[in-house]
Amino acid sequence: MATYNFTDTKSLAKGFKLADQNPTIFIAALNDPTENVQVNAQRFIRYLADPKAMAALRASQSGQKFFTGAVPVPLEDWDYERIQNGLLCDSCSLKSPDVNYIYALVLDGSQRAQELLGRINARYPRKVTYGERPESRVSGNVEKQLVRQAFFISADDKKFTKAQRIAINRRGDKALYVVYVNRGPLAEEWYHVVMTRESDGWRIISVSFAANS
Numbered sequence: 001m002a003t004y005n006f007t008d009t010k011s012l013a014k015g016f017k018l019a020d021q022n023p024t025i026f027i028a029a030l031n032d033p034t035e036n037v038q039v040n041a042q043r044f045i046r047y048l049a050d051p052k053a054m055a056a057l058r059a060s061q062s063g064q065k066f067f068t069g070a071v072p073v074p075l076e077d078w079d080y081e082r083i084q085n086g087l088l089c090d091s092c093s094l095k096s097p098d099v100n101y102i103y104a105l106v107l108d109g110s111q112r113a114q115e116l117l118g119r120i121n122a123r124y125p126r127k128v129t130y131g132e133r134p135e136s137r138v139s140g141n142v143e144k145q146l147v148r149q150a151f152f153i154s155a156d157d158k159k160f161t162k163a164q165r166i167a168i169n170r171r172g173d174k175a176l177y178v179v180y181v182n183r184g185p186l187a188e189e190w191y192h193v194v195m196t197r198e199s200d201g202w203r204i205i206s207v208s209f210a211a212n213s
Helices: 009-021 023-029 035-048 051-060 077-087 096-108 111-123 142-148
Strands: 161-168 174-182 188-198 201-212
Touching: 009 023, 009 035, 009 161, 009 174, 023 035, 023 051, 035 051, 035 188, 035 201, 077 096, 077 111, 096 111, 096 201, 142 161, 142 174, 142 188
Parallel strands: none
Antiparallel strands: 161 174, 174 188, 188 201
């Protein structure tokens, strides 16, 4: 399987569309001997959150701590177990990919998620910035509304932020956006947000930190 540049929107869109059209390629790539291929497969499977592909992802990571990419909601027992083992053990530390699990806990919003988020905040105070869980669906100008609902960006930084849709699946009910924060040279951040369309509008199902400058 080809590898994709996750900071290049054209490459990102190409991978998203291929993973939607032919998920079996990405499922097979989970066991590829090349780590970059595994990483690419895992990220696109997580973006699209296809149940069959996610089941294959969980099976491929049985007993492993390796993790990268978005964390779609609602969270499952497997996710909670990995959060417990990866962030709350005696020797655990907060690593860069773990921020995506924190975003997922906020998005999930269940009592179980909130309790676990409280324990993480107590363990790692003020390590990750986030606001309130977005309650409403997005309609109309989705890009503009997405920036407003970007709980992972501070209120002060939202004036430097814009969102752009990169790709949409064949059914037209799942879309990938890039949220870009531009505070100036060497102060940029990129996030990937996946939204799903429901009867009353679009809802965020995953947020992942992509890059910074």
